[in-house]
Amino acid sequence: MQEKDFNDKFSVLRTRAEEMLRSASLDQEDFSPLSPDEIQKLAHDLMVHQIELEMQNEELRQAQIKLEELKDKYLDLYDFAPVGYMTLNDRGLVLETNLTTVQLLSMERTSLIKMFFSQFVCKEFGDTFYLYLQQVFESQSKQTCEIKLTRKDGTIFDAQLESIPVQDESGHYIRCRTILSDITERKLAEKEKEKLRAQLLQSQKMETMGTLAAGIAHDFNNMLTVILGYSSFLLADKNEGDPEYKELQKIVKTSQDAADLVQKIRIFGRKAEMILVPLDLNRQVDQVTKLLSHTIPKMIEMDIHLTKDPVIIKADSSQITQMVMNLAVNANEAMPQEGRLSIQTENIVLDNDYCRVHLGVKPGPHVMLTVSDTGRGIDEGLMERIFDPFYSTKTRDYRKGTGLGLSVVQGIVHQHGGHITVESEVGKGTIFRMYFPALKHEIVPEYVETKIPYSAGGTETILLVEDMDLVRELGVIILEKFGYTVLSVSDGQEALDMYEKEQGNISLVILDIIMPRMDGKECLEQLLRINPAVKVIISSGVGQEDLINEVVKLGAKGAVNKPYGMRQILGMVRQVLDGD
Ligand SMILES: Nc1ncnc2c1ncn2[C@@H]1O[C@H](COP(=O)(O)OP(=O)(O)OP(=O)(O)O)[C@@H](O)[C@H]1O
Numbered sequence: 001m002q003e004k005d006f007n008d009k010f011s012v013l014r015t016r017a018e019e020m021l022r023s024a025s026l027d028q029e030d031f032s033p034l035s036p037d038e039i040q041k042l043a044h045d046l047m048v049h050q051i052e053l054e055m056q057n058e059e060l061r062q063a064q065i066k067l068e069e070l071k072d073k074y075l076d077l078y079d080f081a082p083v084g085y086m087t088l089n090d091r092g093l094v095l096e097t098n099l100t101t102v103q104l105l106s107m108e109r110t111s112l113i114k115m116f117f118s119q120f121v122c123k124e125f126g127d128t129f130y131l132y133l134q135q136v137f138e139s140q141s142k143q144t145c146e147i148k149l150t151r152k153d154g155t156i157f158d159a160q161l162e163s164i165p166v167q168d169e170s171g172h173y174i175r176c177r178t179i180l181s182d183i184t185e186r187k188l189a190e191k192e193k194e195k196l197r198a199q200l201l202q203s204q205k206m207e208t209m210g211t212l213a214a215g216i217a218h219d220f221n222n223m224l225t226v227i228l229g230y231s232s233f234l235l236a237d238k239n240e241g242d243p244e245y246k247e248l249q250k251i252v253k254t255s256q257d258a259a260d261l262v263q264k265i266r267i268f269g270r271k272a273e274m275i276l277v278p279l280d281l282n283r284q285v286d287q288v289t290k291l292l293s294h295t296i297p298k299m300i301e302m303d304i305h306l307t308k309d310p311v312i313i314k315a316d317s318s319q320i321t322q323m324v325m326n327l328a329v330n331a332n333e334a335m336p337q338e339g340r341l342s343i344q345t346e347n348i349v350l351d352n353d354y355c356r357v358h359l360g361v362k363p364g365p366h367v368m369l370t371v372s373d374t375g376r377g378i379d380e381g382l383m384e385r386i387f388d389p390f391y392s393t394k395t396r397d398y399r400k401g402t403g404l405g406l407s408v409v410q411g412i413v414h415q416h417g418g419h420i421t422v423e424s425e426v427g428k429g430t431i432f433r434m435y436f437p438a439l440k441h442e443i444v445p446e447y448v449e450t451k452i453p454y455s456a457g458g459t460e461t462i463l464l465v466e467d468m469d470l471v472r473e474l475g476v477i478i479l480e481k482f483g484y485t486v487l488s489v490s491d492g493q494e495a496l497d498m499y500e501k502e503q504g505n506i507s508l509v510i511l512d513i514i515m516p517r518m519d520g521k522e523c524l525e526q527l528l529r530i531n532p533a534v535k536v537i538i539s540s541g542v543g544q545e546d547l548i549n550e551v552v553k554l555g556a557k558g559a560v561n562k563p564y565g566m567r568q569i570l571g572m573v574r575q576v577l578d579g580d
């Protein structure tokens with residue numbers, strides 16, 4: 001606007017000056033010069049306008065500088081934007097680009113211009129990019145897509161493209177402005193979230209299955225107590241040559257198999273009784289590997305790496321043995337020809353980053369036990385099923401495999417407050433890693449032998465307290481057969497009455513933990529009041545481990561699980577009777 005005013009004024013002035021000069025030259029012969037006043041006025045006007053002109057000139061120069069600055073600023077913003085900007089034509093040719101794009105692709109600007117952008121698109125996304133570009137120009141609207149790009153140095157990253165087509169002077173869409181963003185971190189975060197979601201679903205699934213399985217195991221357990229008890233009792237009376245000996249033996253064997261199966265289900269359902277004591281995992285693994293060296297075929301190389309430092313966890317030794325055995329057996333089965341089975345222990349610290357992507361894991365010192373093989377590996381699609389109870393790729397036969405191996409491993413790990421991860425590649429092998437919270441090193445653990453010694457019997461008097469008629473009768477039969485005198489009652493109150501009457505004769509009380517009227521715990525408290533030195537064995541069914549621990553702390557001298565076989569109950573009775 002200022003420039004226009006100036007031009008207007010200037011042209012008026014010029015026209016006036018020209019007119020004056022023309023009239024002056026026309027009257028040359030009859031020269032009548034301008035009056036001194038007129039000349040002075042004209043000179044003054046010209047000077048004023050010259051000053052105005054200079055001022056306008058300066059303004060223009062300033063505007064020009066500002067414009068240059070703005071342009072530089074725009075170029076800086078364009079070049080160093082946090083995202084890449086490009087202009088592509090409808091065939092994907094790069095026409096313009098900012099520096100961020102150049103850096104994202106590890107290129108130089110000059111070489112990137114006139115390159116086809118598809119050259120950076122990873123092969124598997126070639127079609128996606130082609131269709132995307134087509135869609136941008138066909139839809140004539142903003143489009144986005146996510147693809148993987150390869151940088152000049154060969155590294156790959158996740159990228160998002162966001163393009164908007166622009167018209168040329170004739171209204172045709174032949175180029176588009178595209179924003180290129182590196183979304184690697186977002187993709188990683190999404191993956192982590194997905195992983196956590198899958199872990200949550202898996203743990204919920206296992207929880208439900210565990211509850212169901214433990215419920216079935218409970219009822220089965222009671223039935224097995226009776227079957228196993230009576231059949232062992234009948235068998236104990238027979239000699240090998242007797243008719244029915246073999247049949248009875250089969251019943252006993254099959255019920256023992258069934259009891260084993262129920263025990264596995266209880267472990268999976270985290271309802272198995274465990275004796276958790278401080279334990280050096282190295283010592284435990286060392287013992288298992290000795291066992292394994294007899295069973296694992298010679299063509300499988302065993303590679304054992306135990307840390308020099310003690311690795312102390314709170315654990316049940318027999319369960320840890322079972323866990324390692326199951327994993328080793330699986331590894332063996334995955335390497336029918338030859339291969340390497342590695343077992344390793346390590347003290348590690350799990351940090352916040354690790355815990356963020358592993359559900360329910362707390363940071364801190366842990367013991368890591370790794371069992372890996374170079375076997376056939378596990379297909380990715382099957383990975384989430386391998387811990388399911390009864391999932392097996394072996395032929396189904398309860399003598400060969402039930403598909404409970406890994407369910408038991410997982411149950412044991414969880415009951416020890418740990419977690420398990422698996423990594424596998426088909427044809428290469430599988431790695432199972434188990435993490436247990438580490439105990440402080442000052443506690444020096446002793447190896448705990450959890451086997452109950454077998455013992456034939458005795459002549460003492462035992463008070464048997466059990467509300468289930470069949471179980472109680474069975475107990476009486478077994479104990480009497482082995483020389484004991486048995487007084488039997490069916491609840492806590494009767495037990496107290498009997499104990500008060502016969503206290504002098506009773507050497508031991510076997511007390512069921514859950515009974516109507518007065519339960520095992522209360523009965524024990526009363527018995528201890530009558531006689532603080534009373535010897536009591538607690539007998540329990542499925543899922544009562546918390547209660548057992550409590551009762552053992554109260555003063556019970558031992559515990560037996562139902563179904564109790566003869567060996568188990570006789571062993572425990574003798575152990576407690578012979579103890580202090
Ligand atoms: N180390 C391994 N390598 C390859 N596949 C494995 C490995 N461990 C487990 N699997 C797969 O997981 C399935 C489930 O294992 P799991 O131990 O629970 O049951 P199983 O071995 O089939 O039967 P069981 O343990 O009762 O004898 C196996 O059938 C097998 O397909």
Ligand SMILES: [Mg+2]
Nearest residue numbers: 326330405406
């Ligand atoms: Mg197995």
